[in-house]
Amino acid sequence: METVATARVPFEEVTSPGKVMANPNRTAHVAVPVAGRITKVSVKIGDPVRQGDPLLWLESPDVDATMSSYLQAQAGLTQARAGLVKAQADVERARDLYQHKAVAQKEVLNAESLFAQAKAAVEQAEAGAQQWLRRIEILGLKPGEFGQQLIVRSPLAGKVLEMSVVPGEYRNDTSAPLITIADLSTVWVTADVPESAIRLIQRGEKVEAEFAAYPGERFNGRVTQIADTVDPQTRTIQVRAEMVNADGRLRPEMFCRIRHVDSLRDLPVVPASAIVQGNNQNIVYVETAPGTFRPTPVRLDGRAGDRVGVVEGLQAGDRIAVDGVMLLHGMS
Numbered sequence: 288m289e290t291v292a293t294a295r296v297p298f299e300e301v302t303s304p305g306k307v308m309a310n311p312n313r314t315a316h317v318a319v320p321v322a323g324r325i326t327k328v329s330v331k332i333g334d335p336v337r338q339g340d341p342l343l344w345l346e347s348p349d350v351d352a353t354m355s356s357y358l359q360a361q362a363g364l365t366q367a368r369a370g371l372v373k374a375q376a377d378v379e380r381a382r383d384l385y386q387h388k389a390v391a392q393k394e395v396l397n398a399e400s401l402f403a404q405a406k407a408a409v410e411q412a413e414a415g416a417q418q419w420l421r422r423i424e425i426l427g428l429k430p431g432e433f434g435q436q437l438i439v440r441s442p443l444a445g446k447v448l449e450m451s452v453v454p455g456e457y458r459n460d461t462s463a464p465l466i467t468i469a470d471l472s473t474v475w476v477t478a479d480v481p482e483s484a485i486r487l488i489q490r491g492e493k494v495e496a497e498f499a500a501y502p503g504e505r506f507n508g509r510v511t512q513i514a515d516t517v518d519p520q521t522r523t524i525q526v527r528a529e530m531v532n533a534d535g536r537l538r539p540e541m542f543c544r545i546r547h548v549d550s551l552r553d554l555p556v557v558p559a560s561a562i563v564q565g566n567n568q569n570i571v572y573v574e575t576a577p578g579t580f581r582p583t584p585v586r587l588d589g590r591a592g593d594r595v596g597v598v599e600g601l602q603a604g605d606r607i608a609v610d611g612v613m614l615l616h617g618m619s
Contacts, residue, residue, distance in 0.1 A: 288574065289558070291605040295551040296589040296596030301487050303526075305478035305496060305545040307537050309469040310529070315442045316464035320426060323347025324457045326436060330466070332450050336441045342466055343452065345437040353426065354433055357419035364412040367405070374398070374405035445470035448539070469539070474532045476508060478545040479523035488513065488547055494528045496543040506530055506537065510547075555601045556594035561609045562587070563616045571597075572615045574606040580615055 319325075327344040330336060381398035384390040420430060428435050449467035452458070458465070476496055480488060488510060495505045508530035517524055528545065530537060562585070563570045569587055572580040585600030601607070608615060 288606055289561070289609045291555045291557060291597075291601050291603055291607060293553050293603045294556045294591040294594065294596075296554045296556060296591045297546075297551060300589055301480060301484045301547040303478040303480050303523075303545050305476045305528075305543045307539055307541040307543065308475050308477060309448065309471060309539045310473055310475050313443065313445065313470035313473070314448075315445075315468045317342060317439060317442070317466040317468065318464050319345055319439060319458050319461055321345070321347045321349040321437065321461065322457075322459035323349065323437065325452055325454050328450075328452060328454055330447050330450070332447050334447045336445065336447060336468060338441055338444045340441045341438050342441055343439050345439060347437060350426070350428065350435055350437055351433050353419065353422055354428070354431070354435075357416070357423055357430060360412065360416040360419045364409070364416045367408040367412040371402075371405040371409050374402040378402040441468055443468060443470055446535075471532055471535055471537075471539075474530055474537050474539070475511075476528045476530055476537075476543065476545060478526050478528075479518065479521060480526050480547075482517050482522050482524055485513070485524045485526075488526055492547065495546045496528075496530065497546065498537075498541060498543045500541060501536065505546075506543075554589070554596035554598065555603050555605075556591050556596055557585075557601065557607060558594055558609055561607050561612060562595065563612050565616065570616070571601060572608040572612055573601070574608065580608055582616070 323345040324347070325343055326346050328342070329344075330340075330342055336342070378395070378398040378401070381390060381395045385392060385395045423430050426437055427440070428437065445468045447466060448469050450465065452465040476494075490510050490513060492510050494508050494510060496508065497505055508528040510526060511529045512527040514525040526545075557571060561571055563572075568584045570582045571585050573583045575581050583600050586598045587595050588598045589596040
């Protein structure tokens, strides 16, 4: 036996099937920066990684070529600086001689022109050396050392979702991803909502998701995007919600049911175990006297936790049967 109570029950509720996916804004597809042979892979699918952790080692002729170009640029810079020192000394000597009327002004102008060219040569050599040094830093190499192996590191913290590389392979396609890493601390859940119900959903509103993997549990999220187009085949609109997944229980490709509540209203609520379906109607057994029950048709709408809202047929304070209702139904 139980006394009917009142609770706030969702009104104009929208439910749709949904699916979990990794947040693309927190997913990295790692490729090799230069062509070369993979000498070592330090992760496996499912491994957690931190930002900056080494993923694989690469042996590449481009590494030594880059280092050689850098050293050549450094040598060119040294030579250009030496030329600038000489040009500066020449222009100072020419000016001194001109002041003592030992040379013509033409000699001073020529020396100043050579000095300006030497300054431009130094600036150009510095730019070239900086360019190669920047490339070395991006590749994570030590300047001036030949025979280094390039280490490819994780660009973000997360888990390894996909891999297509093993040691010993030679890879020359620098655009093909070898390892996919995703930060699953937050995930996206997408659902296809009928166009007739899309008016009830707005960005920023709360949604709940129920997963077959976790019966009885509800996961909360908020709507972050509503598609601008309607699928012409299904007449649905894709809605995306973002959910916190700090414990990692929500995994990409999991299916769920998304539930969105537009508003709430106060209704009598009863446990699902008190409801019997029969003759195209829902029946609840109301106590009319001790040990006496009357089958009462009810109209249901919405849920509040494990209880169902009753729109018509019951009032708060009514006493109803919650156990053995099938036996009562069979006797009536």
